[in-house]
Amino acid sequence: MLQTLRSKILFYLVLISLIGILIVSFFIQYGFEESFNSYLDRSREKKIDRIITEIEKDYQKNGHFTSDPVYGLLHENAMTDQLYFQLYDRFGKMQMDTSSIRSMLNSFGLTEPEPDGEKWHSKTYTLKVDNAIIGKLIAIYPEGPIDNEYTFIQTIQLYILAAVCLTILLAIIFSMVFSKKLTSGLNKLSFAARELQQHNLDIRVPLAGLPTEVKEIAVSFNNLAESLAKEEILRKQFTGDLAHELRTPLATLRSQIEAFQDGIWEPTEQRLQVSHEELMRLVRLVNELEKLLAAENPQIRLEKMELEAGSVLAALWEMFLPIFKEKGVGLQIEEPVQEEMFEADKDRLMQILSNVLNNALKYTPEGKNVTISVVSDKDGYVGFKIEDEGSGMAEDDIPHIFERFYRGDKSRDRKTGGVGIGLSIVKALMDAHKGFIKVKSRLNKGTSITLWFPQEE
Numbered sequence: 001m002l003q004t005l006r007s008k009i010l011f012y013l014v015l016i017s018l019i020g021i022l023i024v025s026f027f028i029q030y031g032f033e034e035s036f037n038s039y040l041d042r043s044r045e046k047k048i049d050r051i052i053t054e055i056e057k058d059y060q061k062n063g064h065f066t067s068d069p070v071y072g073l074l075h076e077n078a079m080t081d082q083l084y085f086q087l088y089d090r091f092g093k094m095q096m097d098t099s100s101i102r103s104m105l106n107s108f109g110l111t112e113p114e115p116d117g118e119k120w121h122s123k124t125y126t127l128k129v130d131n132a133i134i135g136k137l138i139a140i141y142p143e144g145p146i147d148n149e150y151t152f153i154q155t156i157q158l159y160i161l162a163a164v165c166l167t168i169l170l171a172i173i174f175s176m177v178f179s180k181k182l183t184s185g186l187n188k189l190s191f192a193a194r195e196l197q198q199h200n201l202d203i204r205v206p207l208a209g210l211p212t213e214v215k216e217i218a219v220s221f222n223n224l225a226e227s228l229a230k231e232e233i234l235r236k237q238f239t240g241d242l243a244h245e246l247r248t249p250l251a252t253l254r255s256q257i258e259a260f261q262d263g264i265w266e267p268t269e270q271r272l273q274v275s276h277e278e279l280m281r282l283v284r285l286v287n288e289l290e291k292l293l294a295a296e297n298p299q300i301r302l303e304k305m306e307l308e309a310g311s312v313l314a315a316l317w318e319m320f321l322p323i324f325k326e327k328g329v330g331l332q333i334e335e336p337v338q339e340e341m342f343e344a345d346k347d348r349l350m351q352i353l354s355n356v357l358n359n360a361l362k363y364t365p366e367g368k369n370v371t372i373s374v375v376s377d378k379d380g381y382v383g384f385k386i387e388d389e390g391s392g393m394a395e396d397d398i399p400h401i402f403e404r405f406y407r408g409d410k411s412r413d414r415k416t417g418g419v420g421i422g423l424s425i426v427k428a429l430m431d432a433h434k435g436f437i438k439v440k441s442r443l444n445k446g447t448s449i450t451l452w453f454p455q456e457e
Contacts, residue, residue: 017171334373
């Protein structure tokens with residue numbers, strides 16, 4: 001019992017509603033009875049005051065107690081309101097008594113028999129005329145409401161009970177509706193989570209009609225599902241691309257080795273060189289994958305230090321000038337106007353810049369130039385801008401160039417000897433530095449890559 005969230009919400013909503021309804025109905029009934037009893041007491045006092053006034057006026061007029069019209073007034077109250085009187089003169093002699101009317105009415109069956117244990121009250125009033133005591137009047141009446149009054153209270157109580165029952169029924173119905181509406185979003189999330197567990201990565205939680213808190217969870221779930229779907233696509237793409245990268249050199253090596261084994265080929269120096277190149281391609285691929293794995297490790301530790309951007313440019317110039325000259329591509333350095341300091345891991349920084357520069361060199365034809373410059377902004381970042389005059393790339397390819405093995409031109413990496421992982425390593429290391437990358441490119445015009453590093457941690 002009460003195992004589900006909906007049953008718990010329903011139980012506590014109904015419980016709170018019942019408690020509230022019972023408390024309110026109790027106070028309404030109690031307050032009504034008290035107010036009604038006070039009203040009856042005031043009404044009775046007014047009637048007694050009226051009778052006392054009539055008796056005193058009659059005595060003052062006649063000089064003694066008379067039966068008419070006083071007795072008629074006393075008799076009327078006895079018959080209608082069960083208000084009985086005993087009138088005594090100043091000597092204690094009874095002049096009038098209407099209390100016997102009750103037993104007479106009971107004997108004729110004109111009134112309800114007296115309940116067992118019914119309590120009666122009596123109250124004595126002193127009668128005066130011109131400040132002289134002329135007698136006393138004793139009023140006798142039952143405790144609580146009488147016939148019609150009691151019926152009226154019972155009717156009111158019946159209405160209150162009916163209202164309580166109806167309110168409880170409505171509280172249960174609305175609690176059921178509200179608990180269902182409140183938990184419907186969670187049920188959708190639960191169903192979507194089970195579907196996601198069954199590898200249904202296309203599942204999404206509809207946001208319409210959800211409460212704000214549940215909607216935030218649903219948005220996070222949808223983002224997670226979308227992220228998992230993208231990761232699954234990347235995983236499959238990575239597996240396919242890796243198989244493609246391995247297939248060609250392995251097939252070449254296999255055919256060449258089998259040719260050597262079958263005696264079809266002589267192991268000449270040239271043929272062995274071709275086999276060695278394919279083997280080294282596999283070695284480079286494994287090395288690059290190891291570098292990427294290390295760069296994407298969330299536990300990667302950076303040995304950050306304060307560096308000066310101009311000194312980094314000078315080191316790059318010394319490192320890359322020979323291989324640029326060998327290909328016939330110009331390497332131009334634009335030294336910063338002022339000293340620009342920033343924090344980075346020097347070895348990782350050189351790895352990032354080397355990968356981007358090697359990329360620029362691969363796709364820049366002979367006779368063209370690659371330019372490196374330092375830029376800064378007001379947000380506390382220093383950037384290294386590397387511009388080439390190479391083949392460039394289509395605008396649709398730019399968002400994907402940091403994905404593993406991605407290439408807009410499917411034959412481009414094989415022609416240049418790349419394995420398609422260098423820029424993935426750059427992206428991972430930039431994320432580790434809490435930096436970011438901006439890329440601009442125009443097909444057959446060239447590419448500009450700016451690597452932004454924070455000046456302070």
